Amino acid sequence: MFFDQAKIYIRSGNGGDGMLSFRREKHVPFGGPDGGDGGDGGDIIFAASRHLNSLMRFNRQAHFKAGHGKHGNTQKRNGKRGEHLRIEVPTGTVIRDAETSQVLADITSEEQEITVLKGGKGGRGNIHFASSVNQAPRIAERGEPGNELWVTMELKLIADVGIVGVPNAGKSTLLSVISGASPKVANYPFTTLQPNLGVVELDDFETFVVADIPGLIEGAASGVGLGHDFLRHVERTRVLIHLLDGAAKEPLEDWAMINQELALYDIALEKRPQLVVLNKMDLPDAIAWEPLIEEEIKKAGYSFMSISAATQQNVRQMLYRVRRMLDEAPPAKTRHDDEIAVIRAENEEGFSIEREGDGWRVRGKQIERVAAMTYFEFDATLLRFQKILDSMGISQALTEAGVTEGDLVYIGEEELEWGE
Known part of the structure; x- marks a missing residue:
């Protein structure tokens, strides 16, 4: 099963207590303060992993805690820092505060690491409180408590190209033809209930990643069916292949409806480069539809092609067209690129x-x-x-x-x- 959402509890480590201590030596009757500092608590760090492709592990484990800092000791010995907790997630994971929905991290590239919760500061030992008027301070600090938070995680697949369309348009069949992916394929609506990824190889070892986005229906942007679950995976794509079902009753109405749902979900998707592809040209209905659909699509300002995924007619030419569109397309910008914030302990004097x-x-x-x-x-x-x-x-x-x-x-x- 494909898990692309999860909710977990995270807690950074407490800082260790500072030590209140004085030198105790045989020939030093008035030894000064020698209490060491506590170690800082461990941080909570989220890191991208290319070995993960879902949030399944978080369905089994929901609590994650970093290590506490060790307490300070005598003879000015400082406590050891608490162990950081590094939580690996798939590339494409967005992490939000569960209560406020504020974006805390957006893991978009391999090797990326983001500290979401800082550990508590270690308390200071009494050596820091000595002064000319108080040479034997009986003052030290306890460690600062760590920070805790419930966060939600949302996986948005990172692909260069997204294949969108109504159910049964042939998206899974097309993905299986152009890549090594093996999605389940059958001739009825909603065969695909999870996104599938495939890598397309062109000449000279040139590759790009394609995502088959499950079929969208009217109202998807408002959450009808599994609309939101599917649409989130379109956000990061740079080019869209809008696949039309050549055997449908009204392919143009389907095309207009899907475009409307994309725009309602994220206005930026309406302007995403889109190649409209009429599929099932091996069937008489598709052949009959082709002249009218080509005219209307080009009139609307979109590129158009017709193919048969089943017989692979025109599929190679379509891939070269997509490659050229990718070369010209800007990097995809998601809706929350400007929202990123890192939560840290705050020193607010308000009360x-x-x-x-x-x-x-x-x-x-x-x-x-x-x-x-x-x-x-x-x-x-x-x-x-x-x-x-x-x-x-x-x-x-x-x-x-x-x-x-x-x-x-x-x-x-x-x-x-x-x-x-």
């Missing part, structure tokens, strides 16, 4: 305060990050955290909201008791 049960909830990316990195069991780090609350205006905002001594204040995963 909000709201009632939560008998206490107060403070929300904000930066303050939640600071809270997660604070050792609350040490007076010095607790005092430092209080100063950060003051400098960010959170203390004053809580007071104005009505916080009183003894109230619980929740920041991230931390539960704190408010004191005067």
